[in-house]
Amino acid sequence: MTTVSHPVRPTVAAADFEALRRQDPAIADVLAGEQARQAGGLQLIAAENFTSPAVLAALGSPLANKYAEGYPGRRHHGGCEYADLAERIAVERATALFGSEHANVQPHSGSSAVLAAYAALLRPGDTVLAMGLPYGGHLTHGSPANFSGRWFAFVGYGVDAESGLIDYEQVAALARQHRPKAIVCGSISYPRHPDYAAFRAIADDVGAYLVADAAHPIGLVAGGAAPSPVPYADIVCATTHKVLRGPRGGMLLCGAALAERVDRAVFPFTQGGAQMHTIAAKAVAFGEASGPAFTAYAHQVVTNARVLARTLTAEGLTLTTGGTDTHLITADPAPLGVDGPTARGRLAAAGMVLDTCALPYGDQRGLRLGTAAVTTQGMGAAEMERIGTLFAAALRGDGDVRAEVAELAGRFPPYPSE
Numbered sequence: 001m002t003t004v005s006h007p008v009r010p011t012v013a014a015a016d017f018e019a020l021r022r023q024d025p026a027i028a029d030v031l032a033g034e035q036a037r038q039a040g041g042l043q044l045i046a047a048e049n050f051t052s053p054a055v056l057a058a059l060g061s062p063l064a065n066k067y068a069e070g071y072p073g074r075r076h077h078g079g080c081e082y083a084d085l086a087e088r089i090a091v092e093r094a095t096a097l098f099g100s101e102h103a104n105v106q107p108h109s110g111s112s113a114v115l116a117a118y119a120a121l122l123r124p125g126d127t128v129l130a131m132g133l134p135y136g137g138h139l140t141h142g143s144p145a146n147f148s149g150r151w152f153a154f155v156g157y158g159v160d161a162e163s164g165l166i167d168y169e170q171v172a173a174l175a176r177q178h179r180p181k182a183i184v185c186g187s188i189s190y191p192r193h194p195d196y197a198a199f200r201a202i203a204d205d206v207g208a209y210l211v212a213d214a215a216h217p218i219g220l221v222a223g224g225a226a227p228s229p230v231p232y233a234d235i236v237c238a239t240t241h242k243v244l245r246g247p248r249g250g251m252l253l254c255g256a257a258l259a260e261r262v263d264r265a266v267f268p269f270t271q272g273g274a275q276m277h278t279i280a281a282k283a284v285a286f287g288e289a290s291g292p293a294f295t296a297y298a299h300q301v302v303t304n305a306r307v308l309a310r311t312l313t314a315e316g317l318t319l320t321t322g323g324t325d326t327h328l329i330t331a332d333p334a335p336l337g338v339d340g341p342t343a344r345g346r347l348a349a350a351g352m353v354l355d356t357c358a359l360p361y362g363d364q365r366g367l368r369l370g371t372a373a374v375t376t377q378g379m380g381a382a383e384m385e386r387i388g389t390l391f392a393a394a395l396r397g398d399g400d401v402r403a404e405v406a407e408l409a410g411r412f413p414p415y416p417s418e
């Protein structure tokens with residue numbers, strides 16, 4: 001591997017980084033190379049974002065050394081006075097930000113949060129109704145390769161073949177037919193808002209719990225740019241690292257009546273010691289998300305996605321549901337003569353990083369992209385039009401797109417040096 005001279009700053013103090021480079025040049029090169037990679041192209045993965053230097057500072061703090069099994073005021077380890085403070089602040093900020101009675105900020109990831117939500121509400125073998133994986137359901141929504149598909153009897157709902165929208169009559173009919181113990185709403189690639197009130201009514205009709213897996217849109221909810229599932233769902237599962245722009249991790253929100261069951265489902269049922277450095281970083285992110293700058297950011301993320309969606313449509317791509325209300329776009333590049341995996345490869349060669357995903361029709365794979373990271377970099381509508389044009393040019397193999405992508409990315413560094 002080549003040595004990268006790009007300095008890792010200001011996310012790691014220069015002196016600390018130089019010490020790391022002397023001790024372990026191989027890993028120092030990895031860190032520097034990754035930072036250069038992130039800054040040198042367009043990060044269009046819908047689930048990614050750039051955390052602030054403050055979040056990274058909390059992540060890189062000595063709280064990483066602390067063992068803290070249990071909850072504030074009732075830990076199995078000594079010396080938890082600062083760990084308790086960090087978690088109390090994180091929980092207070094989360095409940096205030098999302099208007100929920102209770103928050104659990106310990107899940108190590110979004111999947112861990114979903115596992116704990118199921119553990120709080122279900123017994124092995126129970127029936128669960130969730131979006132089918134070919135339509136955008138997550139692995140934790142019943143994949144046979146995941147604990148969810150192994151331990152529960154999942155039934156999948158789909159989308160209308162014409163519109164690409166969730167068919168609520170189908171969801172209601174499946175609920176009446178299968179009498180699930182829980183209904184899950186939420187997806188990895190559905191670019192519209194779930195109708196939480198409709199899901200609540202269907203759940204009430206059959207006496208099911210409603211679990212909202214809001215891993216993707218929770219950051220938009222924090223910024224007031226998407227409807228909140230909190231008033232409707234029994235448990236809301238979320239990540240903290242997608243649009244919400246915090247550290248990699250998960251979170252659960254619920255009412256007071258389920259608080260104790262949710263807490264016990266996280267610890268001791270599915271996890272051990274809390275990751276206190278991550279919880280401190282979650283608190284920092286919740287603090288950031290509470291301010292007016294984040295509200296403006298969340299709305300700009302959606303505006304940018306709409307502009308990018310319009311540009312990609314004008315360039316000839318087909319978008320599922322015909323557009324987006326969120327940060328996320330699901331596109332079929334077939335009209336440009338390329339399939340999803342080929343498109344992803346051409347875009348990567350041009351410096352545009354994104355995922356392939358299932359499309360809700362046929363068995364071709366499409367592309368999933370999002371505007372959370374590029375919006376954090378400060379890009380706006382004009383840049384989205386530029387990205388859409390470069391995107392289509394890369395798919396068609398026109399011109400030297402790589403240089404233009406690098407030039408655009410270079411004007412919006414994710415971590416501007418002082």
Ligand SMILES: *Cc1c(COP(=O)(O)O)cnc(C)c1O
Pocket residue numbers: 047109110111112114138140186187188213214215216239249250
């Ligand atoms: C991202 C995501 C998850 C899982 O998050 P991880 O942190 O990767 O475990 C779960 N559900 C949905 C809908 C997601 O989008």
